[in-house]
Every structure is written in structure tokens, then in C-alpha cells.
Amino acid sequence: MSETNKKRKIAILTSGGDAPGMNNVISAVYKTIKAINSEKQANKSLSPEEKRPLELMLVKNGYKGILEKEIYEVDDRWKELITISTKIGGTIIGTARFKSFEEEETRKKAKKILDEFGIEALIAVGGNGTFAGLQKLSELGVKCVGIPGTIDNDIVSSDVTIGFDTALNTIVDAIDRIRETSDSHSRISIIETMGRHCGDLAIQAAVNCDLVATPDNPKIQEHELINIIKDLHTKQNLRSIVVLTTEHLYDVKKLAKNIEQELKVETRATVLGQVQRGGSPSAFDRYLATMMGIFAVEQLEKKGNSSSIIGLNGNKLSAMPIQVALSMPKADHFNAISKILRLSGIFYKRK
Incomplete structure (x- = not known):
């Protein structure tokens, strides 16, 4: 096969934790490649090199x-x-999750295999770990595009990540159900969400809760949390209290036991767990994933473009160098958290 007829192969992978909408990215990339190939073949002004078809791997x-x-x-x-x-x-x-990819020799083997398959570019959907791997591959000469796909919404270079909206709606639905049964029994309920070291899921779902605790500043210590719940119970005479917390902050089963012993009120802990990852992607996640998939292929088609990470910023898709995206500072959620706490009469100052 001559060089002008040889296909330009683009590979796609999904890495790290799964997120609803990842399949929509794959579909969008595949269909965009098909559309570009058709347009190129119909364009008589293009050279044979410019008409080289794309192929998805x-x-x-x-x-x-x-x-x-x-x-x-x-x-x-x-x-x-x-x-x-x-x-x-x-x-x-x-x-x-493939920890061995942190090793240079493993990445060199990966580059050699990509060359062996004739792959010229790589699209990877995932989170920060995925993007760190892309950065190292790009240093070896692989043209890469990263698409933020994680329910945690912890990619600083994008206002929102694929899968976040679906997971958020799953959490809100669970909170509503737990609130109903908590009201029926006059219970205190502690609900643990995912998010790793990012509190976005808990913060945005907390509008229907009485208290939220996240890794962000201000972090509420366990004894402070129990005192706040005691205050809500005794002074505001709430029929039920729902507390939302991000994973890794507390042992919620132990916390529920301590609250019950302190307040003499039935207290239950619910860890939402893997249910937050699954489910049909929301309309927003389908749209976001589709548009990011299209945009990724368009970035790879542009001559001279370096490896990049795609993000949604101010309702507009953009691409920035991987290293720039990875070095951006974490967002400060103090104002959002303090305003949500204030709705329950809790005034919490920055420490």
C-alpha cells in the first residue's frame, strides 16, 4: 500500500473509573471519523496526502x-x-487502573506497540491519572488528546466532566428517597458519596440536605459535626436530619453510632457506593460527551497541534496543553459550602 493510500489510525481508550457517557464519546469519535472521510473523498481540491482516510482503533x-x-x-x-x-x-x-504505566520502560513498550499497529494518535477518556499517562506518552512522540470522563468532576481544566451530571442526579434521587423514610421515622441519616478528594458531588447534591461535609475548606471535624447535628435537632426541632459527606472523611457507620449514643436519636448511615457510577447517561452527559468526541477528532485533524486536554469552560469547548491542564490550581469551594450551610442556620468561618 502506498503512503498516500495508507490510513491514518487514531486509537481510543477509556481509563480509570468508568463514567456514564464514555460510550457516547466512542460513538461520536467513530461517526466523526466516518463523516470526515466522506467529506475528504468528495473534495476534489485535496491532494492524495490530504485525502488519506482516518481509521478508528x-x-x-x-x-x-x-x-x-x-x-x-x-x-x-x-x-x-x-x-x-x-x-x-x-x-x-x-x-x-494500570499502575505499571507510571514506569518509563512500560510507556516505551506502549509507544513501540502503538507504532507496530501504525497508530499515529491517541484519544483517552478519563481523569487526572489518565492525563498524566498521556503527558508521558506525548513526550515519547505520540500525539494525544485527553477527554475528561469522571463522575468526581475533579478535572480543574474543565467546568464539568463527562459522567458528573448522571452521578449527581443518582445521588439526588437517593437523598430524596432517604429523606422520605427518615421523615417517617424521625431519623438522622448520614449519606456518603463518592468524589475522592473533590467535594463537587456532595456540594451540588447538598441543596436538599441539612448539612454537608467535604474535603474542601472548611473541613468539619467529627466532634464539630456531632455538635452541629445536636444543635439542629434541639433548636430547630427538625423531623429528620440528612447529612451528606464525601468519602474518606469519616467512618460513617461509626459516626452514626456515635451520634445515636450522644443524641439518643435513631441514626442510620448509607454508603451509596458503586450505584453512583452506573445507569443510563443523562441528556446533558450524552450531549457533552458527543460534542467532546467531535472536538477531539477536529483537534487531531489540525496541523501542528500539540497534545492537549479538552475542557468545557464558560459553556465553550477549548483545548489546552496537557501540562498546563495538569498544573492548574484546585477550585475554592468555600463560598458555595458556606452558603449551603447557612440555609440550615449554620455559620461556618474559614479557618
């Missing part, structure tokens, strides 16, 4: 799939999966 199970050579062309089976996958959560190509 699917990498299973994240970076680990590169090392294991789980790299596939889009055959009829994959086409069918891509078509039906846009309404379901998870990722049809699988995902994995």
Missing part, C-alpha cells in the same frame, strides 16, 4: 490494553455495539 481496558495488544479495528460486531451503547453506562471497551 479500539483499545480495550485502558493503558493495560496497549501492553496486552488488545487493539481492534471496528468490525461489524463493534459497529453494532457502538450503535446500541449510547444509552447505557459504563464503557464497551472496558477500563482499568
Whole structure:
């Protein structure tokens, strides 16, 4: 095959924790590549080199799939999966956390395998760990584009990440259900969300709660939390109290036991866990994922573009160098948290 007829292969992988909307990215990338190929073939003014068709390659199970050579062309089976996958959560190509990719020798092997498959560019959907891997691959000469896909919304370079909206709605629905049963029994309920070291899920879901605790400043110590709950119970005479907290802050089962012993009020702890990851992506996540997938392919088509991370900023998609995206400072959520706490009559000062 001559160089002008040789396809330009673009690979896509999903890495880290799965997030609703990842399948919509895959679908958008696949369909955009098809559309670009059709447009190029119809454009008689393009040179043979410019008409070189694009081809999507699917990498299973994240970076680990590169090392294991789980790299596939889009055959009829994959086409069918891509078509039906846009309404379901998870990722049809699988995902994995692959600690070995932090090692330079592992990344060099990955680059060699990508070259072996004729892959010229890589799109990766994931979070900060995924993007750190992309940065290292780009230093080895692989053209890369990162798309923020994580329910935690902890990618500073994007106002919102794919999967966040779906997970947020799942949490809000759970809070509503727990509030109903808590009202019926005059209970105190402690609900733990995901988020790792980012409180966005808890902060935005907390508008229907009485108290929220996140890793962000101000962090409420356990004894302070119990005193605030005691105050809510005795002074405001609430029929039920719902407290929302991000994971890794407290042992919520132990916290519930301590509150019950202190206040003599039935207290239950609920860890929402993996239910937050699953489910059909929301309309917003489907749209965001689709537009980011399209934008990623467009970035790879531009001549001279360096490796980049895509973000939604001020309702507009943008691309910035990976290193710039990774070095951005974390957002300060103090004002949002303090205003939500104030709704319950809690005035908390920055420490």
C-alpha cells in the first residue's frame, strides 16, 4: 500500500473509573471519523496526502490494553455495539487502573506497540491519572488528546466532566428517597458519596440536605459535626436530619453510632457506593460527551497541534496543553459550602 493510500489510525481508550457517557464519546469519535472521510473523498481540491482516510482503533481496558495488544479495528460486531451503547453506562471497551504505566520502560513498550499497529494518535477518556499517562506518552512522540470522563468532576481544566451530571442526579434521587423514610421515622441519616478528594458531588447534591461535609475548606471535624447535628435537632426541632459527606472523611457507620449514643436519636448511615457510577447517561452527559468526541477528532485533524486536554469552560469547548491542564490550581469551594450551610442556620468561618 502506498503512503498516500495508507490510513491514518487514531486509537481510543477509556481509563480509570468508568463514567456514564464514555460510550457516547466512542460513538461520536467513530461517526466523526466516518463523516470526515466522506467529506475528504468528495473534495476534489485535496491532494492524495490530504485525502488519506482516518481509521478508528479500539483499545480495550485502558493503558493495560496497549501492553496486552488488545487493539481492534471496528468490525461489524463493534459497529453494532457502538450503535446500541449510547444509552447505557459504563464503557464497551472496558477500563482499568494500570499502575505499571507510571514506569518509563512500560510507556516505551506502549509507544513501540502503538507504532507496530501504525497508530499515529491517541484519544483517552478519563481523569487526572489518565492525563498524566498521556503527558508521558506525548513526550515519547505520540500525539494525544485527553477527554475528561469522571463522575468526581475533579478535572480543574474543565467546568464539568463527562459522567458528573448522571452521578449527581443518582445521588439526588437517593437523598430524596432517604429523606422520605427518615421523615417517617424521625431519623438522622448520614449519606456518603463518592468524589475522592473533590467535594463537587456532595456540594451540588447538598441543596436538599441539612448539612454537608467535604474535603474542601472548611473541613468539619467529627466532634464539630456531632455538635452541629445536636444543635439542629434541639433548636430547630427538625423531623429528620440528612447529612451528606464525601468519602474518606469519616467512618460513617461509626459516626452514626456515635451520634445515636450522644443524641439518643435513631441514626442510620448509607454508603451509596458503586450505584453512583452506573445507569443510563443523562441528556446533558450524552450531549457533552458527543460534542467532546467531535472536538477531539477536529483537534487531531489540525496541523501542528500539540497534545492537549479538552475542557468545557464558560459553556465553550477549548483545548489546552496537557501540562498546563495538569498544573492548574484546585477550585475554592468555600463560598458555595458556606452558603449551603447557612440555609440550615449554620455559620461556618474559614479557618
